[in-house]
Amino acid sequence: MTLAAHQPPHARPQRAPELRAAARHIGRRRFLTLTGAAAALAFAVNVPAAGAASAAELDAAKITDDPFTLGVASGDPLPGSVLLWTRLAPAPYQADGGLPQERVAVHWELAHDDRFHRIVRRGTALAHPEFNHAVHVEVGHLDTDRVFYYRFRAGSWISETGRTRTAPATHSRTSALTFAAVSCQRYDQGYFTACKHLAEDDVDFVLHLGDYIYEYAVNAVGGSRAYTDRTLPDVFNHETVTLEDYRLRYALHKTDPDQRAAHAAHPFVVTWDDHETENNYADDIDDSDGPPEEFLLRRAAAYRAYWENQPLRRPQLPDGPDAQMYRRLYWGRLAQFDILDTRQYRSNQAYGDGAHIPGPESDDPARTITGATQERWLIDGWHDSRALWNVVPQQVTFSQRKLDLNAAAKVSMDAWDGYRASRERVLAGAKAAGIENLMVLTGDVHVGYAFDIKDDFDDPASAILGTEIVATSISSGRDGADKPANWDTYTKANPHLKFYNGRRGYVTVELGREEARADFKTVPAVTTPGAPLTTAASFVTEVGDQGLKPA
Template sequence: MAFDRTSLMRLFAAATGRRRFLAAVGAFGGAALVQRVHAAEAGIFSLGVASGDPLADGVVLWTRLVPKPLGGGGMGTRPVPVQWQVARDANMRQVLQRGTVLALPEMAHSVHVEVHGLEPARSYWYQFKAGSEVSPVGRTRTAPAPGARVERLRFAFASCQHYEHAYYSAYRDMAAVEDLDFVVHLGDYIYERGPTANQPRKHDGPEITTLEQYRNRYALYKLDPSLQAAHAAAPWIVTWDDHEVDNNYATLIPEDDQTPQAFAARRAAAYQAYYEHMPLRLVSLPKGPDLQLFRRFTMGDLAELHVLDTRQYRSDQPCGDRLKPRCPEALAEAASMLGDRQERWLLAGLNLSRARWNVMAQQTVMAQFDVDPRPESALFNLDQWDGYVAARERLLRYLAARRPANPVVITGDIHSNWVFDLKSDFANPDSATVATEFAGTSISSNFSKEFTAQLTAAMPSNPHTKFFNGDQRGYTLCTITPKQWQTDLRVVTNPIDPESTVSTLASFVVEDGRPGAQKI
């Protein structure tokens, strides 16, 4: 079952209250802790380590104790003390901070350590220990101080990692990127459906709906060594899309035939499992079927990252969803992709931002794209912003009127690479370009070859679309300076080869003060 937020907060308070006592058992190798974890519980760090939500003075450190990752965890019903430490070096010799926290059974024995007191814009290394077992070492990095002069940021973004469709060689390549400041994951970290035939890998059971099933599915994905390597290489900033719960769900409206009460329970279970497996702060602890995920990160004077949630608050997809002509619902002023509160929060943040680049990290394609190349007809993907036309127009009008510096949208969901100019009027190719959108391909999720041909044929009818490729899996690497944003589309040679090579398919730049991308 999913636990209510009040009970979980009490458990966290109790765990925090015991921290001073637990710290007294000794340093990182203290024998007293060894007695608290049974020797038979081997491989309890089998899901690796992660860090996330970097601030100027600290990060979140994550792990989960799981000797039986696909069997509910296997840690029993008692809290387990876990030691952690942060060092200046990868050999963990120059330890700066250490402590002990409780891994609670109510949270699947996951650990979320919020470390403070670190220096801005600096790399650190961290490690956990429970009993006689020591975790792998992870690297993390703090954000630059607000307002500090920053000459360069490098980050990657990724999405859509269906376990069955391919291997995660893209993550192995990402983990090897030098000087990576952070990673943004834009959703579809897991997929909820059961196993399908003729795939290189298999899901571990039927479509998931319960808390234990969601936990096991996250464990299946996190057992992948390339995904673990990417998590251990840099802090992650995460948001979700639909498959973390149910395909194309909107607020409390499921794709499947479920009652509102049944889907609310399913969403609560899915949200709790998401929190348990992500390096998120306590402020994101779910409250039943609700979880606060939209948030903002300031990277000195160079970038402001506005992380959006386009699933939890959106209106239902119009016109019955899917790919079809727009009906009046798609144009309705009341229709919302973000919900009123998040939309106001985004606009206010853009208005107050003093950063050189304003990055909106979100899920579905924002640009208009008419899939039907015939002039007398039109087809739109109504799960995307094309089904929420008034909401998109409100945002683009705001960007045109208030002119926050260099708005760039980064997008997941679509399993293909796209580059768009976001226009003040998509019907008029000569209208002003107010922002740039980069939609990244999937880590592993398939894209229909037949649909690729249809979209390619429609490109001339959508002249604001600067690039499209649906054939390759991979991730996106972004390098930002005060003068320029560069996006490199990194693609996998053979997605069903876990050791596949990865190369750059294409690169684009956006110049400071000039919205719109240019291929280089």
């Protein structure tokens, strides 16, 4: 949650008895990690540890209802490899998905055409109950820079068809790439109309920048969606705490037809923010400053459910409360994507005087938003980069964002403004590596922003080091508004801010060899379905001459 999100405070949820019992038997995080976090999670939620094999196999012919209610997805395109995902759930709003605790054989096909006349690969994967019958299939030895179609079969049931693609060869001189960036899908605050439009858009892949689900309770009629034909069961009417809670919340989101359509149409590259676990958490500290050993059990459950329900590769499989989400993808020599995790390793938020005014601790070099290891990985990757564009998909606003004109201006302490030493080190690393075309992609704040990244944000005449594009939310914040009431004050406080729009939607970015173009696409309402999509504004930034200009 950030200042722009305007989300109501919530009471700390009561921990399930099994979580409290497990926490009493487990020490601090180091002990939890060294003694096997997966075993601790198994104790807490009464499921077999990750990697365990179920003893029996279900005859898939006995599945009487459609098991592909959650759709299909693909993710993290590599030059010769695609990752395919589905999860079997004939009864998605039941804890077991409507299947027994037995593994299920799932057949998959990959083809050059959507009618599957030209099959490229086919095989069988096992959907294990330990992973809630999720399937992750990594298909390698494929042609580079190629579109493929895929589908799954279990028994007599066949999934919808998905479309995916491989990336260009790592050293190819690719001339163009178009991707979309999305974030923040609070189910009870609006329809996923932007996802429907995204499914119809012409992009190579989608970056999801966090808050795929929200942990808050969803009331029985779906909140502002006001479904008249879909009363939700009580399993959603409390905050997510246990593994079962998180699994069910993903099922709620993934049964949305517009969300399913977007996943089927494009490969996704995902990273998380706070609401996939708990609002405003930092490392092993939760929003209520509860015992770290207790919160880590909740975090382990959240991380496991995230992996089960997202198109992620094996290296992102959690080990208890730990998962390496930061990773690097390439699009030929055109772009390097350094996908960050600014939540799992950060120091706790520093609230200055309690009114979001930075205090001396905000500049403490010991405090970090990325953790030292990830920070070194990012900067070392820039030194090794041969890409024309260096793109950093991450979660919270990177550029300075003052909220008023006072001498001690308020900022969001949950963003990089609360970790200014981290930001200074990262920008110094970019300069030292000679990065000329830097683009940071951000979600979180439920508005669209376009920033020039300044060498010194307090000096309008200082050099422009890159561009930050902030994607608005899919539904969080309800309908929103084009401009805030204090727009004039806001722009004077932030002269490096080139664009603002508070409607829902997404952003598309086209990278070329001469310039990048960002199109901010919005819908006028999400509290009623079927809103049209318009382009609110478009900007370009040129290769070797950073600085946003209207397109």
